[in-house]
Amino acid sequence: DSIVMVEGEMQEVSEGEMVDAIEKAHEAIKAQCEAQNELAKKVGAFGNKREYNHETHDEELRSRIQDEMYPKFYEAGKTGATKEERKSRFSDLKEAFMATMSDEDKAEKGGLASDYIKSAQKKAVRDLILNEGLRLDGRKTTEIRPIWTEVDYLPGCHGSSIFTRGETQSLTTLTLGTKLDEQLIDGALVRKNEKFLLHYNFPPFSTGEERPLRGTSRREVGHGNLALRALKPVLPPTHECPYTIRLVSEILESNGSSSMATVCAGTLALMDGGVNIKAPVSGIAMGLITDLDSGKYAILSDILGDEDHLGDMDFKVTGTADGITACQMDIKIKGLSFDQLREALEQAREGRHHIRKAMLTEISEPRDDYKDHAPRIVSLEVPGDSIGAIIGPGGKIIQEIQAETETTISIEDVDGKGMVEIAASDKAAIDAALTRIKQIAFPPTVEVGEEYEGKVKTIMPYGAFVEVLPGIDGLLHVSELDWKRVENVEDVLKEGELVKFKVVGRDPKTGKIKLSRKVLLPKPEGYVERPPRGDRGDRRRDRGDRGDRRRDRGPRPEGPKNEG
Incomplete structure (x- = not known):
């Protein structure tokens, strides 16, 4: 009867429409669950659950730690310290208690003591929120951390922004590419090209850690996919923006909601780069603290990393002023009621509005044009x-x-x-x-009598082939190169050289185009055209009948004979 997990991508739907859709889906899921239970009963697997039994327990140690450590953690949680200060204080409290244990007890019960201390810390933090409405950094349940933004942070990029909310910071860059930069999605059920790419990088130093980088983690893939789904509905259509768009979010500091910082920074980078998005998108991560015994609960806006770890829910919601574009929810309790879901969505809407307002003070709308160095x-x-x-x-x-x-x-x-x-x-x-x-x-026709300029493609002893139009060549005969006699074509033209010429005709048999360079040159003074050769006829026939020359010669005189 409750919600366990939600994952979705939407086209700016309202909170009410989203809840209605989940309710209808929930009814359909119930029927599927019932069918699975019936199948399990048929094979005798229904209701066979194993009970978890803790290996050891020490109630005396648990009570001692609860009595001593709970009040100290409760008071430490009220200080409103930063992440590192809070971590240091909690660590000091733990070490102080462990120091009271003998070496023998540490060896035997050190692991149990550490677990009991964590439980006391968790209960203290949760009770502080439920009883006093006070969070670890001093905020109220609906309060958003301070926000600082800046666009054009990296002027060499096609677009860039830095978005900081509390101790979480994203530096996001925009790259505009061509169709050749599209990503090929070759899946089992779909094969397509993706024009919008978003890469989310979470380096170890963002949480003060040091470890080797071993490729993209599943967490990075998942967070990047959520941010991509959040921004995709507001991108302009291809005919307005033919670019392949790539956003890269570098998380420089993290204390919760880094994926939502990526959404906000991505929006700012797109606007800085001149991409005409439909509307700015902001995102927020909501949390939940519940007491199952009393029924009390508190919904938290813009959760910290500790509140994600110690709380019962991580509910990320992104959207514009008109509606939700994406969401993702994971919970650690049995389920979330629809009333709690409605309350969380309404509180998230108010939080998104606050964040979006802070973003728009930096840049209120997309730039009129792309950057000068963008393609x-x-x-x-x-x-x-x-x-x-x-x-x-x-x-x-x-x-x-x-x-x-x-x-x-x-x-x-x-x-x-x-x-x-x-x-x-x-x-x-x-x-x-x-x-x-x-x-x-759309090849234009080559007109006889028109002048052109083309590249010399090939040089032959009798002339040169010149490109008249792309894919159309003509012959520039050696006799048409200059008014004076040209012995060697290469004395006038070189391959690859541009030359101006005039189309003087076509060969009636082959259709080849005849070109002339000399007609564009001034005729030398005193130049006399060579008269055309007349018809010389058949010179062999003009000689007349010469008869049988061998018979006219007569007998050849006899020469001296060799004797002997």
């Missing part, structure tokens, strides 16, 4: 049958365009159409790449 992306739709021509054999053409214009180009087939994305930090580079691609995808 600019232009999209272009081309005919599907031109994709191959743009890419070229083995990617030759597209790689050539990228190298010459210093851009990044991606192209894909979408429903039979080619979608091209061109990215560069320089507008002139994008324009140059656009021109090249448009010439290939």
